[in-house]
Amino acid sequence: MQQASEYLKSSKASALLNKTPIASNTRSGFEALSSVEQKLARYADKVSEDHLLILKTILFRGKLTRSKIFLAIEEHLSHSSQPSVDLMVAVELLHEASLIHDDVQDQQMMRRGKQTVFAIVGTKQAINIGDQLISFSFDSILSSNTMDAGEKIRTISVLNSTFEKMVRGQSLEMNSLNSAFDLSKYWEVVQLKTCSLIEAIAKLARPSDLQLKDMLVMVGELYQLDNDTNDFMKLGDSLDFKNQIQTLPIILLHGYRNSPSRARFWRDFPTLPEARIVKAETDLMIEKKSYELNNSLQINFPRSFSKELLSILEFPHIELSRARG
Numbered sequence: 055m056q057q058a059s060e061y062l063k064s065s066k067a068s069a070l071l072n073k074t075p076i077a078s079n080t081r082s083g084f085e086a087l088s089s090v091e092q093k094l095a096r097y098a099d100k101v102s103e104d105h106l107l108i109l110k111t112i113l114f115r116g117k118l119t120r121s122k123i124f125l126a127i128e129e130h131l132s133h134s135s136q137p138s139v140d141l142m143v144a145v146e147l148l149h150e151a152s153l154i155h156d157d158v159q160d161q162q163m164m165r166r167g168k169q170t171v172f173a174i175v176g177t178k179q180a181i182n183i184g185d186q187l188i189s190f191s192f193d194s195i196l197s198s199n200t201m202d203a204g205e206k207i208r209t210i211s212v213l214n215s216t217f218e219k220m221v222r223g224q225s226l227e228m229n230s231l232n233s234a235f236d237l238s239k240y241w242e243v244v245q246l247k248t249c250s251l252i253e254a255i256a257k258l259a260r261p262s263d264l265q266l267k268d269m270l271v272m273v274g275e276l277y278q279l280d281n282d283t284n285d286f287m288k289l290g291d292s293l294d295f296k297n298q299i300q301t302l303p304i305i306l307l308h309g310y311r312n313s314p315s316r317a318r319f320w321r322d323f324p325t326l327p328e329a330r331i332v333k334a335e336t337d338l339m340i341e342k343k344s345y346e347l348n349n350s351l352q353i354n355f356p357r358s359f360s361k362e363l364l365s366i367l368e369f370p371h372i373e374l375s376r377a378r379g
Contacts, residue, residue, distance in 0.1 A: 132260060277367070
């Protein structure tokens with residue numbers, strides 16, 4: 055408990071809470087995010103006690119984007135003054151577990167400017183820690199004193215289904231290492247691996263709101279395409295290219311090179327002229343998806359929610375010009 059409180063006094067925790075651009079501008083939103091931070095810190099304490107104290111400095115270093123989206127939905131669409139902290143904690147734990155397992159499979163040494171769990175404890179223990187966080191995710195729901203039995207069952211069902219999709223997406227991505235370059239497979243991986251957890255927020259917050267679900271899937275697609283493009287533009291330092299992961303920019307590069315042999319293709323990192331040509335194509339796709347997302351926000355959602363969501367996502371591609379009030 056003392057360790058958790060010390061964590062909250064850290065500059066990172068203070069910065070996160072002070073800069074949060076969403077419902078934390080209201081007292082209930084700020085208190086909810088603060089509670090999420092406290093509970094995550096306690097779970098980080100448990101992991102550190104079982105492994106290494108240094109893990110406390112790298113677990114849950116993200117922006118809590120999913121919790122912020124959930125809070126924005128609760129405030130602007132559901133008009134709830136009592137958001138479910140335990141639900142947000144469960145989603146954040148599941149997300150963190152997926153990142154740890156992803157880093158193991160990609161052999162990634164750095165994330166968020168710090169060493170990954172994999173880099174510090176190795177493959178075997180990193181897998182164990184990821185599994186431990188999955189267990190904690192369900193513990194957050196089962197131990198909740200703000201959810202009734204029916205809510206717990208429904209939430210666990212959604213989380214279980216979501217994690218199964220995420221694992222399928224990761225497996226499909228690994229299987230693509232030795233398969234033909236396939237754009238449809240790329241989008242299938244994105245839907246399963248990235249979009250499913252963001253989509254789960256809609257299923258948990260507003261189960262019958264199909265427009266919200268579809269819009270958040272667009273968010274996931276746009277995020278992944280932007281992320282993959284940024285990695286590709288690192289050229290010789292591209293982790294996706296080093297790991298032979300078939301992202302959309304890499305698939306486009308394969309087509310541009312007129313389908314050389316697999317061994318030759320992966321031997322030669324993208325050159326700057328090649329990268330500029332590929333980026334021009336991905337920029338067009340990003341622009342198209344940004345337009346679709348902006349259009350959905352303007353037509354289907356209140357302006358207050360749309361502005362809040364875009365400030366959370368920090369998408370530079372979208373400027374909300376108009377939205378219904």
